[in-house]
Amino acid sequence: MGPEFFILADATNSSLWSQVVRFWSFQDRAVQTATAGMLLLAISSGTLGCFIVLRRLSLLGDSLGHAVLPGVCLGFMVHWTKDPLWILLGATGSALLASWMIGFIRRHSRLKPDAIMGLVLSGFFGVGTVLLTRIQNLPVGNQSGLNQFLFGQASAISEQDLWFMGTLSLVIVSCVMLAFKELVLTSFDEGFATAIGLPVRGLHYLLMGLTALAVVISIQAVGVVLVSAMLITPAATALLCTDRMRYMVLIAVACAVLAGLVGLNLSFLGRTLPTGPFVVLALALIFVAAYLFSPRYGIVARAVRRLRQAQKTARENGLKSVFLASPHDAPASGVGLETLTKARREEPGATVRMVRALARRGWVTQEGNHVALTDAGLIRARELDRNYRLWEQFLTDEVQLPADHTQRDAENLEHILEPDLVRELEARFKERHG
Amino acid sequence: MADSQQNAGQAPPVEVHDLTVSYDKKPVLWNIDVAIPEGQIVGIIGPNGAGKSTLIKAMMGLIPAESGWVRIYGEPLARQRHLVGYVPQRESVDWDFPVTVRDVVLMGTYGRLGLFRRPGRPERETCDRCLEQVGMASYANRQIANLSGGQRQRVFLARALAQESRIYFMDEPFVGVDAATEAAIIELLRSLKNQKRTLLVVHHDLQTAADYFDSILMLNMRLVAFGPTSEVFTTELLQKTYGGRLTILAEAAEQVAGTRR
Numbered sequence: 001m002g003p004e005f006f007i008l009a010d011a012t013n014s015s016l017w018s019q020v021v022r023f024w025s026f027q028d029r030a031v032q033t034a035t036a037g038m039l040l041l042a043i044s045s046g047t048l049g050c051f052i053v054l055r056r057l058s059l060l061g062d063s064l065g066h067a068v069l070p071g072v073c074l075g076f077m078v079h080w081t082k083d084p085l086w087i088l089l090g091a092t093g094s095a096l097l098a099s100w101m102i103g104f105i106r107r108h109s110r111l112k113p114d115a116i117m118g119l120v121l122s123g124f125f126g127v128g129t130v131l132l133t134r135i136q137n138l139p140v141g142n143q144s145g146l147n148q149f150l151f152g153q154a155s156a157i158s159e160q161d162l163w164f165m166g167t168l169s170l171v172i173v174s175c176v177m178l179a180f181k182e183l184v185l186t187s188f189d190e191g192f193a194t195a196i197g198l199p200v201r202g203l204h205y206l207l208m209g210l211t212a213l214a215v216v217i218s219i220q221a222v223g224v225v226l227v228s229a230m231l232i233t234p235a236a237t238a239l240l241c242t243d244r245m246r247y248m249v250l251i252a253v254a255c256a257v258l259a260g261l262v263g264l265n266l267s268f269l270g271r272t273l274p275t276g277p278f279v280v281l282a283l284a285l286i287f288v289a290a291y292l293f294s295p296r297y298g299i300v301a302r303a304v305r306r307l308r309q310a311q312k313t314a315r316e317n318g319l320k321s322v323f324l325a326s327p328h329d330a331p332a333s334g335v336g337l338e339t340l341t342k343a344r345r346e347e348p349g350a351t352v353r354m355v356r357a358l359a360r361r362g363w364v365t366q367e368g369n370h371v372a373l374t375d376a377g378l379i380r381a382r383e384l385d386r387n388y389r390l391w392e393q394f395l396t397d398e399v400q401l402p403a404d405h406t407q408r409d410a411e412n413l414e415h416i417l418e419p420d421l422v423r424e425l426e427a428r429f430k431e432r433h434g
Numbered sequence: 435m436a437d438s439q440q441n442a443g444q445a446p447p448v449e450v451h452d453l454t455v456s457y458d459k460k461p462v463l464w465n466i467d468v469a470i471p472e473g474q475i476v477g478i479i480g481p482n483g484a485g486k487s488t489l490i491k492a493m494m495g496l497i498p499a500e501s502g503w504v505r506i507y508g509e510p511l512a513r514q515r516h517l518v519g520y521v522p523q524r525e526s527v528d529w530d531f532p533v534t535v536r537d538v539v540l541m542g543t544y545g546r547l548g549l550f551r552r553p554g555r556p557e558r559e560t561c562d563r564c565l566e567q568v569g570m571a572s573y574a575n576r577q578i579a580n581l582s583g584g585q586r587q588r589v590f591l592a593r594a595l596a597q598e599s600r601i602y603f604m605d606e607p608f609v610g611v612d613a614a615t616e617a618a619i620i621e622l623l624r625s626l627k628n629q630k631r632t633l634l635v636v637h638h639d640l641q642t643a644a645d646y647f648d649s650i651l652m653l654n655m656r657l658v659a660f661g662p663t664s665e666v667f668t669t670e671l672l673q674k675t676y677g678g679r680l681t682i683l684a685e686a687a688e689q690v691a692g693t694r695r
Contacts, residue, residue, distance in 0.1 A: 054531060178550050185541050189527045195494045196545035196597070197515040243532050243577035 016269060023265045030155060031268070037157040037221055038260040038279075040169040041230065044214040046256035047176050049235035050249050051207055054187045059114060060099070060208075062228035063121040064215050067098030069128025069224045072149050073135055082146065084164045088216055095212035098124050128224070152223030152276030154264050165217045172210050176249075183207065184245050221260075223276035230256060233283040237290045240297045259283040313415045316384055318354040319363055322371055323381035331381075334372025387414040390425040397432055445508025447472050447517075447601045447632040448493060453502035455485070455492045460691035461500070462488050464656045464683060470649075473630045475623055477637045477647035477663075481676050484654045486636045487523065490603040493634075494518060506601065516545055519599030521590050523606050529579050535589050536574040539564055542596025557596075564595040569618060584615030591622060602626065604635045608642070620646055643667065655683045 026032055052061045068091040075090025076082060098120050105116045135146060148156050157165070176183065186193040186203050194200050211231070218227045238251035263279030292300050325335040325343045341351040355371050358364040363377030373381060391413050395401045417425075448470040455463040463485040470476055478486045491497045493504050495511045506514035519542075542564070543557040553561075565571045568588040573581070581589065587607055594602055608616055623633055623646075634651075637643055643650060644667050652658040652666060652675040659666040659675070 054528075181544060181552065182549065184533070184537075185544060188531045188533060188538075189522065189541070191491070191496055191522045191526055192520055192541065192593075194496050195515070195518065195520040195603075197512075198544070198549075239532065243579070244534065245532050245537070248532050 019269055020265070023268055033157055033159055033162055034154040034221070034264055034268075034275075035261065037162055037165055038154055038264050038275075039257060040162075040165045041214070041218045041221055042234075042256035042260040043253050044169045044172045045218055045227075045230040046234045046253035047173060047249055048207070048211050048214050049231035049233075049256075050238065050245070050252050051176075051183055051187055052211060052231050053235040053239065055207075058228070058232045059117045060102070061211060061215075061231040063098060063102065063117045063124075064095045064208075064212055065219075065224055065227035065231075066121045066128075067124035068092075068095050068212075068215055068219060069125055069149070070094050070131055071128075072219065072224070073128060073131035073146070076135060076146055077131075084158075084161050088164060088168075091216040091219065092212055094124065094128075095215060096209075099208050099212070125224075148223070148274065149219050150223050150225055151274035152219065152221045152226065152279070154221040154267065154275040157220050161220060165220075168213045168217050172213055175206065175210055179203065179206065221264075221275050222279055223274065226276040226280045229280040229283055233280070233287050234259070237283075237287045240287075240290045240294045243296070255283065255286050259286055309415075313412075314354075315357055315361065316380070316415050318358055319373075319377060319381050320384050320388075322355075322358065322364060322373060323378070323385065326373065332373055332375075332378055334370050337369045337371060340371060384414050387417050387422055390422065390429060391417065393429055393433075394425055398428070445505065446470055447507055448634070449505045449508070450493060451502050451504075453489075453492060453504065454500045455488055455497055456500050456690075457488060457497070458691070459694040461687045462655065463492065463653075466502070466657050468651065468657060468660050470632060470634065472632050473627060474648040475627050475633045475635060475646065476649045476651060477635055477643050478651045478653060479637055479640065479643055479675070480653035480658075484675075486638075486653055487605050489653060490605060490634055490636060494520060494603055517600045519594040519597040519602040521594045521602065521604040521607055524583065524586050524590065524610070526605075529581070529586065531578065533578060534574070535565070535570060535576050535578060535581070536561055538578060538589050539574075539592045539596050542593040545597060560596050560598070561592075564592040567595060568592045568622065582612075584611040587611050587615060587619065591619065595622075599631070601632045602634070604633065606636050606638065608637065608639065640672070655687075 022028060023031055026035060049061070052058060071090035071092070071094030072087050073090070074094075075087035078086040078090075102113070102116050102120050105111060105119070106113060109116075111119075132146065132150075182193075182198055182203055186198060186200050190200055193203075214231065215224075215227050218230050222230050234252040234255040235248070237255045238248040241251050242248050259279055259282035262282040263275055263277075266278040266282070267273045267275040290298065292298050295301050321344050322335060322340065323331055325340050327333055327335075337348070337351060337355070340355075341348050344351060344354075355364060355366055358377065359366055361377075362374060363380060364371050364373055366372075395405075396403060446469040448468075450466050450468045453463065453466040454461060462483075466489065478489060480486050488497060492499050493511075495504070504511055506517055511518070536558075539561045540553050540557060543553055543560055547553060547557065562571065562574070565574055568591050570585065570588050570592060573585065573589075578586065578589065591607065594604070607619055611619070623635070626633060627648075635647070637646070644663055647663050649661060650663050650666050651660045652671055654675050659671045
């Protein structure tokens with residue numbers, strides 16, 4: 001263990017609570033450094049991850065993550081010490097070599113990209129593991145902390161590392177901000193981007209280069225194995241929460257920062273636990289939360305919307321049944337509950353509940369056993385009845401379905417037809433029937 | 435700029451000489467020669483696999499040519515990109531992408547804006563005007579996933595309008611759109627034509643072809659015919675274009691590809 005590592009580990013003697021306080025008060029220098037590093041890498045990978053996910057390059061991000069390991073080891077072997085400059089150069093070099101190899105094999109073989117990336121990813125990782133094992137078995141004293149590159153240890157970030165991370169993050173964020181519109185356009189529609197003369201290839205390599213940098217600054221704290229989660233999960237979470245690119249980037253960064261801090265805190269509480277798995281765990285929890293509870297695309301929201309639609313359909317069908325059971329020449333005069341129950345072929349209790357729901361809506365009034373439509377109820381009922389007939393007529397006239405096929409469809413559609421379409425149907429009806 | 439303006443008087447909007455294009459090492463277009471006259475709506479027709487999309491993509495430099503050249507108003511394409519507008523096939527993009535209708539139309543102004551510059555008020559005004567022209571003004575803030583096929587096509591057209599180009603390449607703009615959109619599109623194309631713009635439209639519906647286009651380019655791996663619709667839209671030439679594949683060309687292409695793999 002490196003000396004900087006013990007500064008954090010010492011704290012485990014005191015109570016859990018006091019450690020939580022010690023972490024979140026950020027007064028400890030080691031906590032400060034680790035937190036600053038985590039923030040920098042969360043911002044960088046959260047931003048780039050959005051483009052990686054939208055361009056369907058997630059697997060490439062994973063490959064690059066694994067591919068840096070041999071470079072990290074070679075960088076260490078230059079001076080047999082954890083010199084951040086050489087480790088950075090080594091990592092960048094092997095990430096670039098890996099992405100070049102993926103392109104090369106693709107051009108000169110019949111293999112498809114997923115197989116090629118799997119091949120390169122595992123090959124590089126294998127070489128890296130061999131080198132790492134060799135280094136750890138050598139009788140030099142400086143290799144401590146190198147194995148932390150596998151699963152990450154944020155407390156191993158030195159202040160010197162921090163300067164590197166800060167510079168690279170600045171490069172990443174300013175490049176993305178500068179070329180934001182170009183990156184969005186090439187990700188959305190490459191053909192159009194080429195046609196208007198954007199340097200599409202250059203932008204692709206820029207993005208790949210920046211991703212390699214983001215991977216490099218992430219491996220110290222998150223580790224090569226899990227670094228792709230830092231790119232992919234925040235972006236995937238953000239895509240479930242918004243339909244705007246700008247907000248997607250902001251949400252992704254927020255998720256990455258939150259997960260980074262929570263993961264850091266958890267690994268800090270547990271003495272020598274690696275940081276990466278906790279960060280990824282926190283990311284996964286945030287993703288699950290978004291998957292369940294996102295207002296637009298979450299499954300809870302979707303279930304609620306479906307339920308509301310079902311209720312609306314049931315309510316409107318109820319309204320229509322009151323309308324149809326009432327006398328045709330004076331629909332507002334109403335109908336007896338018993339007649340209604342018979343017309344609806346259901347239990348009396350169900351009818352009572354239905355009428356109560358309609359009354360809450362202001363569509364009917366109930367006096368004793370007599371139910372009558374209000375003005376609002378009558379308007380809506382006529383509207384529904386007309387939509388139903390229009391649609392049924394359309395199906396018979398233009399789709400030419402036989403009459404016994406049209407009813408079910410019409411019953412479902414009258415509740416969801418939008419005004420525009422109703423007008424169109426009306427126009428067609430007038431054309432045919434005058 | 436002054437040069438290209440001058441040339442515009444004489445040189446045709448699009449001139450293609452001896453263009454051969456391969457896809458995945460297999461030649462799909464052989465030795466195309468054509469000069470498109472200004473201010474016309476030109477239909478490109480031919481059977482599936484005839485290379486219609488490939489031709490317009492090669493004309494815009496999206497696919498590298500094996501041989502031959504393309505000139506836009508007498509100049510190489512690289513210098514004339516600002517004169518070229520493009521409506522890609524609708525299926526070529528991911529409509530779940532997190533952008534709004536306005537974002538997409540604004541992309542039409544990016545070529546003029548140049549690298550790294552943000553769209554400002556003039557660009558947004560152009561964008562609103564173009565949306566108005568295609569009848570989509572009220573959809574500006576919608577996410578593109580919620581649009582119908584016809585609405586998506588209108589968004590792509592609005593983006594092309596925002597390019598304010600003199601030549602437009604359109605890849606199957608009429609495919610899978612409702613009748614109202616089809617009518618709106620053809621009306622729009624005609625009004626562009628009246629402003630002396632030149633339009634090249636990939637099309638596959640022979641029923642409407644004679645009605646829509648001033649000239650027709652018939653394609654089946656090589657140029658079968660090009661000329662005013664009244665002259666080339668004949669049973670004989672249609673049969674030549676559609677009747678049976680040109681087995682020799684197709685087989686030669688396979689063999690060329692075989693030697694290159």
